Amino acid sequence: xxxxxxxxxxxxxxxxxxxDILQTIALFxxxxxxxxxxxxxxxxxxxxxxxxxxxxxxxxxxxxxxxxTGRIKVFKLSMDGKEQILHIYGPGHTFGEVPVFQGKNxxxxxxxxxxxxxxxxxxxxxxxLLTTSPALGMNxxxxxxxxxxxxxxxxxxxxxxxxxxxxxxxxxxxxxEQNNEARVSLPISKAQLSNLIGTTPETIxxxxxxxxxxxxxxxxxxxxxxxxKEGLEELSESGRL
Amino acid sequence: xxxxxxxxxxxxxxxxxxxDILQTIALFxxxxxxxxxxxxxxxxxxxxxxxxxxxxxxxxxxxxxxxxTGRIKVFKLSMDGKEQILHIYGPGHTFGEVPVFQGKNxxxxxxxxxxxxxxxxxxxxxxxLLTTSPALGMNxxxxxxxxxxxxxxxxxxxxxxxxxxxxxxxxxxxxxEQNNEARVSLPISKAQLSNLIGTTPETIxxxxxxxxxxxxxxxxxxxxxxxxKEGLEELSESGRL
DNA sequence: ATAAAACCTTGATCTGAATCAAGACACCGC
DNA sequence: GCGGTGTCTTGATTCAGATCAAGGTTTTAT
Numbered sequence: 110x111x112x113x114x115x116x117x118x119x120x121x122x123x124x125x126x127x128x129d130i131l132q133t134i135a136l137f138x139x140x141x142x143x144x145x146x147x148x149x150x151x152x153x154x155x156x157x158x159x160x161x162x163x164x165x166x167x168x169x170x171x172x173x174x175x176x177x178t179g180r181i182k183v184f185k186l187s188m189d190g191k192e193q194i195l196h197i198y199g200p201g202h203t204f205g206e207v208p209v210f211q212g213k214n215x216x217x218x219x220x221x222x223x224x225x226x227x228x229x230x231x232x233x234x235x236x237x238l239l240t241t242s243p244a245l246g247m248n249x250x251x252x253x254x255x256x257x258x259x260x261x262x263x264x265x266x267x268x269x270x271x272x273x274x275x276x277x278x279x280x281x282x283x284x285x286e287q288n289n290e291a292r293v294s295l296p297i298s299k300a301q302l303s304n305l306i307g308t309t310p311e312t313i314x315x316x317x318x319x320x321x322x323x324x325x326x327x328x329x330x331x332x333x334x335x336x337x338k339e340g341l342e343e344l345s346e347s348g349r350l
Numbered sequence: 351x352x353x354x355x356x357x358x359x360x361x362x363x364x365x366x367x368x369x370d371i372l373q374t375i376a377l378f379x380x381x382x383x384x385x386x387x388x389x390x391x392x393x394x395x396x397x398x399x400x401x402x403x404x405x406x407x408x409x410x411x412x413x414x415x416x417x418x419t420g421r422i423k424v425f426k427l428s429m430d431g432k433e434q435i436l437h438i439y440g441p442g443h444t445f446g447e448v449p450v451f452q453g454k455n456x457x458x459x460x461x462x463x464x465x466x467x468x469x470x471x472x473x474x475x476x477x478x479l480l481t482t483s484p485a486l487g488m489n490x491x492x493x494x495x496x497x498x499x500x501x502x503x504x505x506x507x508x509x510x511x512x513x514x515x516x517x518x519x520x521x522x523x524x525x526x527e528q529n530n531e532a533r534v535s536l537p538i539s540k541a542q543l544s545n546l547i548g549t550t551p552e553t554i555x556x557x558x559x560x561x562x563x564x565x566x567x568x569x570x571x572x573x574x575x576x577x578x579k580e581g582l583e584e585l586s587e588s589g590r591l
Numbered sequence: 592a593t594a595a596a597a598c599c600t601t602g603a604t605c606t607g608a609a610t611c612a613a614g615a616c617a618c619c620g621c
Numbered sequence: 622g623c624g625g626t627g628t629c630t631t632g633a634t635t636c637a638g639a640t641c642a643a644g645g646t647t648t649t650a651t
Contacts, residue, residue: 159649185502185505185506185510186510187506187510187511187588188587188588189588191510193505193506193509193510195502195505206495207495207498207499208495209495210488210491210492210494210495211492211495211496211499213499216498216499216502216503217502236488239484239487239488240484240487240488241484243480243481243482243487246480246481246484246487246491247451247477247480247481249491250451250480250487250490250491250494251451251452251453253451253491253494253495253498254447254448254449254450254451254452254494255452256498257448257457257494257497257498257501258448258452258454258457260498260501260502260505261426261436261457261458261501262457263505264426264434264436264501264504264505264508265426265428265434267505267508267509267548268426268434268508268548269426269427269428269432269434270428271637271638272637272638298597298598298599298648299598299599300597300598300599307508307509308638308639309638309639309640310598310599310600311599311600311601311638311639311640312637312638312639313599314599314600314601315600315601315638318600318601330599330646330647331647346429347428347429347430512607512608513607513608539628539629540628540629541628541629549608549609550608550609550610551628551629551630552608552609552610552629552630552631553607553608553609554629555629555630555631556608556630556631558630559630559631571616571617571629
């Protein structure tokens, strides 16, 4: 299968991949040209269509994944089919490292939320490079630490905050990610959003309505106007709606 | 302040610390005698009494902490004083690394649950050692990865399982930690336990009763006999009580 | 462009667990 | 042993949010 990526460069699905993308990724900042070259030689590209599984909880993990295009989710499923999303990642983010460093298998599953291009770095050769590059090691430690921090926030939200507070916090985070615009566009469906903040689509719908009635936001399908950031801030700090 | 530790060696609170303890810690396995010596030169010991804070959420983190004796909890508090415990650590465990690798400050607070001896490794010198020792780096990555895994389990429990399932899972984990004995002793109070699994003391009390009535366990104050591990296993997999 | 599939809203009802309020128990120093 | 302090239990009540059900809207793939 032969195609061209958005830079017009030719590539082959599942084959070697150029360094032009790799050097834009935070994890690889500070690496020498040599090291980037080495990485490019071990990188493999894969494409996924919307809804396709990237890996399953319990699978053996054989390398790290990097999102080049599209969005993916990392999630857990309960016995009875309920889903909790742990992360949603877009271009430049890495995922799937836990089994690389800890052995064992994936603690969660991963699926493409839209057509996605993923770069894969096989474990053994990545680890070898890691042991020869303190900068890469420190970047990796920083990356895992950021995720630990994110998880503490998520646990706090699930355990100590109510749904309106979690939703308000999510909207404010979105705004921060989108240049602090008062108008934000939801990057995921409301159904996915409900799985991310640990509730149901019905509840999300009702809360949006209530927040609209309270003058905090105005919802237009997938675009939400944050009319009262102050109020949202207060609500996110465990206020009541 | 001068005293003797349990090995009879003399030490000074807040001063240099011997390598005999350090080499028993998983994080430092595979290190050379030289490197252990370096570590011992930067290690500082501190003692805490029951209930004393080790650090507060939002504080600047300037190094990593290792439990030598006693137990500590890492936790978050909500606006209205409710607590969610993120980890409980005992001898040999490390904590407080997130700010070391990510900059910024502690995402959670830490308190001694009993009189505790803690070894502290200041950030700058620890990081310097890290960049010269691939083994230490890999150990650290493995450690953070294990914690990411633990967090995925905790999030799954909070979001996807009900209180009886979480409690059953906790009891089975305890049993595994205590040689798979059918009789386990609670290492923490029931009030702390309720904060760990994300509920209240009242609910814990009721669930213990229900599980007793169902013939799954028998509770004697702080000792619990797991009478039906099969049944507990099933209950922990999201069964209903 | 169109049909099918996913997604979203709204209302009615149900339920697990929190909260509030007292007592009972257990462990501590004296 | 004894009183006191902190921890645990038990019951009554309340509530946030899940679930069930059904109709309407948007998105996606072809």
